[in-house]
Amino acid sequence: MEIDLQYFIQQIKKRENLRFDSHVADYMGVDPKNLAMNKMRKVIPIKYMQWYCDKYNVEKTEFEGHLKGSGVIDNESEENVDYTIIAQQETIKLQKEKIAELERKLARCDVHNEEIDLLLEWMLTNAYQEKAKKMMKH
Secondary structure, eight states, rough: OOHHHHHHHHHHHHHHTSSSSSHHHHHHHHHHHHHHHHHHHTTHHHHHHHHHHHTTTTOOOGGHHHHHTOOOOTTTTTHHHHHHHHHHHHHHHHHHHHHHHHHHHHHHHEEEEHHHHHHHHHHHHHHHHHHHHHHHHH
């Protein structure tokens, strides 16, 4: 059985006798909107796993087994590690994309600043030339 955030939330509701997802969010100390967004994405954020392990005094390697109610390591614990690695890789990928986007924006700003510097230099040069011409006429 694949564990997703929906299942994670349901298990906390059962264990803590909570009725709504917003109650789970409050219980976990997270923003209900973030919980809902992650639920739609079907992702269990690492910080939620960490919260669960801390709250229920569970080793990270036992997370999935404990969540399923067995409380022991099962043969799917490797899948949990794989899931964590995949989630981390996805986070890194998104961060790299954001860095690339910011680098492109910064490059455009640098080009824009170079153009402004050249324009200012041209204007100052022309202003000095005009001033020199006027001085020569007098």
